[in-house]
Amino acid sequence: MNIDEQVALLMQGTEYGDRDIQRNMAEELKDRLIQAEKNHRPLRIYCGYDPTKADLHLGHTVTMRKLRQFQELGHHIIFLIGDFTALIGDPSDKDVTRPILTRQQVEENARTYAEQAFRILDRNKTEIRYNSEWLSKLGFADLIKIASNFTVQQFLSREKFKLRWEKGDPIYVHETFYAFMQGYDAYMLDTDVQVGGTDQFFNIMMAGRKIMTAMGKQPNIAITVEILPGTDGEVKMSKSLGNHIPISTTADDMYGKLMSIPDKAMPHYFRLVTRWTPSEVEILEKMMEEGKVHPRDAKMRLAYEVTDTFYGKEQATQAQNDFIQRFQKKEVPDDIPGFVITPGQTLLDVVVAAQIAPSKSQAKRLFEQGGVTMDGEPLKDWATEAHAGILQVGKRKFLKLTD
Numbered sequence: 001m002n003i004d005e006q007v008a009l010l011m012q013g014t015e016y017g018d019r020d021i022q023r024n025m026a027e028e029l030k031d032r033l034i035q036a037e038k039n040h041r042p043l044r045i046y047c048g049y050d051p052t053k054a055d056l057h058l059g060h061t062v063t064m065r066k067l068r069q070f071q072e073l074g075h076h077i078i079f080l081i082g083d084f085t086a087l088i089g090d091p092s093d094k095d096v097t098r099p100i101l102t103r104q105q106v107e108e109n110a111r112t113y114a115e116q117a118f119r120i121l122d123r124n125k126t127e128i129r130y131n132s133e134w135l136s137k138l139g140f141a142d143l144i145k146i147a148s149n150f151t152v153q154q155f156l157s158r159e160k161f162k163l164r165w166e167k168g169d170p171i172y173v174h175e176t177f178y179a180f181m182q183g184y185d186a187y188m189l190d191t192d193v194q195v196g197g198t199d200q201f202f203n204i205m206m207a208g209r210k211i212m213t214a215m216g217k218q219p220n221i222a223i224t225v226e227i228l229p230g231t232d233g234e235v236k237m238s239k240s241l242g243n244h245i246p247i248s249t250t251a252d253d254m255y256g257k258l259m260s261i262p263d264k265a266m267p268h269y270f271r272l273v274t275r276w277t278p279s280e281v282e283i284l285e286k287m288m289e290e291g292k293v294h295p296r297d298a299k300m301r302l303a304y305e306v307t308d309t310f311y312g313k314e315q316a317t318q319a320q321n322d323f324i325q326r327f328q329k330k331e332v333p334d335d336i337p338g339f340v341i342t343p344g345q346t347l348l349d350v351v352v353a354a355q356i357a358p359s360k361s362q363a364k365r366l367f368e369q370g371g372v373t374m375d376g377e378p379l380k381d382w383a384t385e386a387h388a389g390i391l392q393v394g395k396r397k398f399l400k401l402t403d
Contacts, residue, residue: 001073003033008278009069013062013271015198015226021205028221032192036075045070046078047195048131048185049117050086051109056116057244058306059228059237062272063195064120066225070193077126078189079117081110084132085181088174116247119310134188135181146180149214150207155179158202183207186220195223228272231257231402232338233265242340242402251311255319256375256389258303260336260400263295266302274305326376336400341386347374348382350401356393366393 001009007030016022036043047063071077086106114128155161155176164171179202186194186208194204201224209219227236230243237244245257261269270281284301287293300320308316339354348363351372357363366372367382375389391399 003030006033006073012278013225014223016224025221032221043075043192044190045075045193045195046080046189046191048080048082048182049113050082051106051113052086053109055246055248057237057239057246058273061120061247062225062228063197064117065273066195066223068120071122071125077121079114079121079126079128080185081113081130083110083130084135085178088178119247131185146184146211149210179203179207183211187212187215187217190217191220193221193223197227198224200224226268226272229265229268231261233262247310251307251315251319252322254310255303255307255323258306259299259323266299269302336398339399339401341401341403345386347379347384347386350386350391351393354399356397
């Protein structure tokens with residue numbers, strides 16, 4: 001790729017909320033890439049991950065995919081595990097105070113993070129660091145010096161802090177430390193580029209760049225990527241909302257969940273979780289607009305691509321064949337109503353709660369007569385515990401169950 005093609009790829013899927021900022025970041029990135037090529041020096045790129053949970057879903061991998069793009073272009077990648085920042089918890093996307101984790105919880109979660117990341121990143125070309133290396137050594141005088149670069153008004157203008165202020169909910173002083181700590185990470189790692197989600201805009205643009213400049217270093221370039229919507233296509237992918245796609249699952253499950261996303265969400269997935277270049281995405285979107293590719297076929301390409309990334313071609317092909325055999329040949333409709341199941345709920349409970357059958361007695365008869373299937377498999381035991389998948393009752397009634 002030439003420099004312009006590299007910039008287009010690396011800026012794909014980015015969002016800043018301001019076109020001028022996006023244009024400035026693209027220009028800074030281009031200049032830095034030109035200098036790197038001229039000096040035969042790879043850029044230093046990093047992204048931090050707080051191990052607040054042990055398992056990752058597809059939404060977490062968006063920034064990893066961006067790191068992999070830099071990696072494939074020959075740059076040095078640092079995967080930073082925020083074992084120290086996790087003790088506070090990032091307040092950026094929260095309208096309540098995060099619970100403070102114990103060091104033992106953080107260490108247990110951190111053990112699994114890197115291994116999961118290596119399903120995308122090249123293990124042999126990735127540097128793993130922990131920010132406790134330097135943050136645990138900061139003294140009170142150091143914190144005062146760093147904090148002197150910011151005002152209280154800057155923090156109160158942040159959306160989530162502002163919301164809590166207006167509601168009269170507490171904003172604890174330690175929560176403002178998070179941005180300082182993340183900015184200091186960038187300074188200590190001496191990075192050229194920091195990758196993060198749009199919810200990290202303040203921490204990267206306002207804190208990281210400012211601290212690096214104040215402490216005599218060239219500010220890093222912010223690559224802030226869009227937030228991946230969940231399988232509902234509406235809100236941020238989240239395990240707590242039941243709209244997530246875990247990466248530690250099976251090829252069949254991943255493929256099936258990707259096929260369940262609404263058509264309107266596909267462009268986001270094209271840009272954020274595939275290995276496709278901007279030109280490849282543009283061609284596919286244009287073909288869809290012109291009716292040359294059916295949305296379902298485009299979604300199958302997407303599901304295959306992502307499943308292949310995590311499980312390889314053999315398992316991705318098998319998952320696709322299983323899906324075709326199980327669903328397409330049975331003429332499952334594209335727009336299936338969703339139903340969020342609760343722990344301990346049976347399929348009988350679901351059928352009644354979704355008003356597919358007016359009573360439990362009639363619902364039981366549907367099971368006994370073989371009129372109920374789950375993911376294409378007939379079910380006669382109405383007491384079966386509900387789980388994620390496609391529930392079919394009769395020939396025309398479907399429910400997409402999520403947990």
